[in-house]
Amino acid sequence: MYRILIVDDDNDIRTLLTRFLSKNNYETDNVRSGATAIAWMRDNTPDLVLCDFRLEDMTATELLPSIREMHPNAAVIVITGYSDVKDAVEVIKLGAHDYVTKPLFPDEILVTIRQALAVANNHTEPVTEGKPTRQAAAKGFIDNAFLTGNSAQFGTIMKQVDLVAPTNFSVIIYGESGSGKEVIARQIHLKSTRADKPFIAIDCGALSRELAGSELFGHEKGAFTGAIARKTGSLELADTGTIFLDEIGNLSYDIQVSLLRVVQERKIRRVGGTKDIDIDVRIIIASNERLWDLARAGKFREDLYHRFNEFSIDVPPLRDRKKDIMLFAHYFLQLTNTELCKDVQGFEPEVKDILENYVWYGNLRELKNVIKRATLLSEGSLIGVRSLPFEIANYSRLQFDHQASADSTVAQERALGSGSFAGKLKAANIDAEYNVILEALKKAGYNKSKAARLLNVDRKTLYNKMKQFKEFDQ
Known part of the structure; x- marks a missing residue:
């Protein structure tokens, strides 16, 4: 259990x-x-x-x-x-x-x-005779499908993947979190001569300074407190295949030194070990920050950067690939239908407009979660606006109203003149009050009664306050 x-x-x-x-x-x-x-x-x-x-x-x-x-x-x-x-x-x-x-x-x-x-x-969960479980079916769908996207940006990326995959070049993939960097790395591996060999993905941001060396290089029994048995590191596990190091900029300086030796000599030494181990591994790395900028700031070894910088690919954020948004939305919808045994067919036209105009701070990962939630809530054959989170469904209107409010405040200040602080104070107080109410509503999951309790006011007072702002006028 x-x-x-x-x-x-x-x-x-x-x-x-x-x-x-x-x-x-x-x-x-x-x-x-x-x-x-x-x-x-x-x-x-x-x-x-x-x-x-x-x-x-x-x-x-x-x-x-x-x-x-x-x-x-x-x-x-x-x-x-x-x-x-x-x-x-x-x-x-x-x-x-x-x-x-x-x-x-x-x-x-x-x-x-x-x-x-x-x-x-x-x-994954075991497969029952004749029919896979929902999770097993979903995983199979993920493993066997790859979405290239319709945008010109993604077309360029796939040409770069096809170009570099057959080589043994090290590759740097740049992109925001959730933008699909690991998927790109997997495609490089699958289109390479190492496709039938291991692919090991490591999130360097999840490795503490103490555990990074053991995770990457392995350790010998007794190398440190708690090392009760020999451990094979990820680089050794990826031998003859590919290792993907995501958010490599998070690695400490001493681990970067050890990694430099791997790149130069293709040898590793386990923590606490005395013998070198030859390895043949292709290294693909990813970062949401420019490694050259980190190197100039003294946060990343410049010589290691130059060793890795044989080829680079830039993955644009989802908000810059509007033509891909609905393609991925339908892909995630199909995934979720499989997971939840549902049969939602698509999206209402208004939902399509909303999804294409949202900023997607979390990129594909955020889009996937939104589609999962909307599919779960949907009672008909199409996903409607009611199934979307409040902030996404109302994003365009909220942005417009905020801008209108800001323009109104600027106009007020100009009319009052720089010497009139009373008007500025009033505008600032109103803006602050709006932000407090909005934060309470978010914290309460947009339950007005709960938000009123958080604000220590009665429900009627909260309603009266909300009527002052167009954003809350439902």
Whole structure:
């Protein structure tokens, strides 16, 4: 039985998740703070940690390194509001498997947990005779499908992939988190002469300074406290194949030195070992920052950068590839239909416009989560606006109203003149009040009664305040 630790400062959420997961045959424990979670993990081993992004004493970004250090094999799923999606992307970079957005839906959480545990344990659910399970079918669909996109940018990327794949060049892939860098790396591998050899992907952002050397190079028994047996490192596991090092800029200086030797001499030495091991591995790296800029800032070895910089590919963010958005949306819809045994056929025209004009801070990963949630909520054959998160469904209107409000404030200030501070103070107070109300609504999952309690006002007062702003006029 898998053991899940729930970390959330909301007692109701902890209670509901505990009951739901227990009914689905998971052993659960729950705590309300990051500090308590760390104390619990010193004496217990979770298979998965389900953690709210904003806790009473820290964020998931601050908690995750401790989870990784104490239990590197534990899967982590972050609970977040849509206002925190950009922060959730940072948690993914630190090694979280996925994130789920509020409001929470049981089926969505269950699917995400099953996927995370399958990945963490390097297996999928067993296939029943004659018919695969939902998770096995979904995984097969992911493994056998690759979406190239319709945009000119993606066409250029695929030409570059076809060009560099047959070579043994090292490749740097640049792009924002969630933009599909690992998918590009896998395609390079699959189109190379090493296609039938191992492909190992490592998220360097999830490796602590203490564990990075062991993870990459392996270690000998007794090399350090806790090294009770010899471990084969990822570079050795990838021998004759390809290793993909994502967010390589997070590696410490001493690990960069060791990696330079690998690139130059094609040899590794396990931590605590005395013998060199010859390896033949192709290295593909990825970063969301320009490594040359990091090198000039003294954060990345310049000689290592030049060794890697034999070929580079830039993956543009999803917001710059509007022609690809609906293609990927339909792809994720088909995936989710398979996972949830649903038969949603497509999207209403208004939804298409909304999806194509949203900014997608989390790129493909965020789009995938939105489609999963919308498919789960959809009751008809097409996904409608009601199934989309509030902030995405109303993004264009909110942006327009914010701009109109800003223009009005500027006009007021000009009319009053620079010497009139009373008008400026009033405008600033109104703007601040709007932001406080919006933040409370987000925190409450847009439940007005709960938002009123958070603001310590009655519901009628909140309604009267909201009427002052067009953004809240539903």
